[in-house]
Amino acid sequence: MNDVPTIDVVAAVVTDGDEILVCRRGAHIGQAGRWEFPGDKVEPGEDPIDALVREVQEELGVGIRVTGHLSTDDTHVGDRIIRLACYRAELEGERPTQSTDHDELRWVGAGELDGFWWAEPDLPAVRILTAG
Template structure:
């Protein structure tokens, strides 16, 4: 049934520090502008999800992370494609990010407060897992 839709593979970072999880709000001039998401981006040809995540976080947030595991992988239909969001647990190597090339706000959120943000649809399964106690 969904075989005709293209699949876009995206890696996202679940970064938790001091009991708070990093959420990023997309710039208003971008697709899904104003929606919250976990930072990350599209996999390039030949990249593993972990490699893509490390690259994207460095490019977007100007910080370095190490991938420590996987939280979830979920498919969401957005328009005429499937977004396969691979949410990876990641740990900051150094200071917290203070700005982003793709986001107009960065917020460290308590997991119980995560559902209160206006999330992009693809991020909702991970938000639900985290809000219900899954460890980041």
């Protein structure tokens, strides 16, 4: 039996042209200083894509259009499992300039993704994106 709690989380691989948005976790949240794709927990009964659109709007103040599923992976973090579903998305409007959860936002090419200190749950998606 698996007694480890699983938390469902969604993240957006937001692209604008050939660049991908990456976000550094702020000092006020766990795994501070690590990089991730924007997103957060799915509320009970909430559709994952609806949760992702809501979370990006709350964190970054911008709208996105989800264009497809990239990956779903389970990662043990502490005493729980993070089930992270990553979706490809495009901006609706201007690029975000600030975040409620992150202290830095960067737009980078896929070839630059390996140069960041990633939160562990995001690593499987990073591997897919850097593989081309």
